[in-house]
Amino acid sequence: MLGFDAWKRQDYLLNRMTMRDLVRAYVTYPGVQIYLVLIAIFSAGVFFVNPDPLRVALSVGAAVAVYSLAWYLIHRFILHSRLLYKSQFTAALWKRVHYDHHRYPNDMGVLFGGLHTTIPTILAITFPIGWLIGGAAGALSAAATGMAVTCVYEFFHCTQHLSFNPKSAFMKRIKAQHLAHHFHDESGNYGIIDFSWDRFFGTHYPEMSDRPRSATARNLGYDAAEAERYPWVAELSGDRPARDHASENA
Numbered sequence: 001m002l003g004f005d006a007w008k009r010q011d012y013l014l015n016r017m018t019m020r021d022l023v024r025a026y027v028t029y030p031g032v033q034i035y036l037v038l039i040a041i042f043s044a045g046v047f048f049v050n051p052d053p054l055r056v057a058l059s060v061g062a063a064v065a066v067y068s069l070a071w072y073l074i075h076r077f078i079l080h081s082r083l084l085y086k087s088q089f090t091a092a093l094w095k096r097v098h099y100d101h102h103r104y105p106n107d108m109g110v111l112f113g114g115l116h117t118t119i120p121t122i123l124a125i126t127f128p129i130g131w132l133i134g135g136a137a138g139a140l141s142a143a144a145t146g147m148a149v150t151c152v153y154e155f156f157h158c159t160q161h162l163s164f165n166p167k168s169a170f171m172k173r174i175k176a177q178h179l180a181h182h183f184h185d186e187s188g189n190y191g192i193i194d195f196s197w198d199r200f201f202g203t204h205y206p207e208m209s210d211r212p213r214s215a216t217a218r219n220l221g222y223d224a225a226e227a228e229r230y231p232w233v234a235e236l237s238g239d240r241p242a243r244d245h246a247s248e249n250a
Contacts, residue, residue, distance in 0.1 A: 012108035014161040022108075022162055026155055031112050035147045038119070042144035046137045055134030056141045062133060063126045063145035070125050071153070072197035075190040082221050091232035093117070099233060102220055105182045106161050112154060122146040153192050160192075177206065185214040 012025050026032060046056060078084075084094035097117055100110040112118075123143055130142025159166070160175040174193060181189040188203040188211065189195065198204035205211045216223070227234040 013106050014108055014111075014158060015106040015163045017108075017162060019159075019162065019164060022158055025108060026158060029108075029112065031115050031118075032151060032154070034115060035151050039144045039147045039151075042140045042147070045140045046144075049136040049140070051137035051141070052134060055138050059130040059133045059138035059141040060145045062129050063142040064149060066125060066129060067146060067149045067153075068191070068194040069197055071192065072190050072201075074121070076201075076203070080186065080190075080220060082226075085222050085226070085233050086230045088232050091230070092236055095233045095236055099220055099222060102182060102186065102218055108158060108161075111157060111161065118150065122150060157192050177204075180205065180208050181217075183217055184208045185211045186217045186220060187214060 014022065017025070079094075079098040081094075084090040085099070096110075097113050100107075104110055123146075126142035126146035127139045130138035130140070132138070134141065156171075156174070157178075159171065160178045166172045166175060174191075174195070177189045177195060178192060185205070185208075188205050189198055190203060191198050195204050222230075222233055
């Protein structure tokens, strides 16, 4: 298993990688390996608590269904919340979990969320739902499903920043819509694979021509003026806030 330090010492720039490079980097990423270990542990645990197959299946289905909504709400109302950089206590968290990804969208090293935030979030969402449906077996099944769906989402997320043209119409569509979120208007297209909640809440735009270009797509509103008032992210970054260049690193 490749350690975090060794993985971070290497450059993983998605706009310079092939699909083969991505697969190699993805399977050696420690966070993915930890997810896989947790999936195996939770899945094994299901069989030690007298599972009801139907309730387990319902728990898995519920975890898949709620994941898309949970991601939409977290992405829109937490990761894109400007309140986070305005507090000294949450500035570092916001910088790590989302600002750096918008600032350096092709850097695989900041694409993945930190495990100290992702694992508790996944468990907080899936465990209660699974428990209500199928008790301990349902909770473990839902948690394993949440981890597995996270792995799938993160892989597709990587491919959307990869320098390649997908042959699949589905992958082309979701890539174009996600890149529009990064380089055109960050106040829409919050989904990664599933944009149904964007459609439901009115934040979906299939074409960039559907909306005017945002001036804050790359810096999420944390510009030089905001850095003067709330300096913590700028201090952690060690330089000035990123300007918003839609074509940069596209």
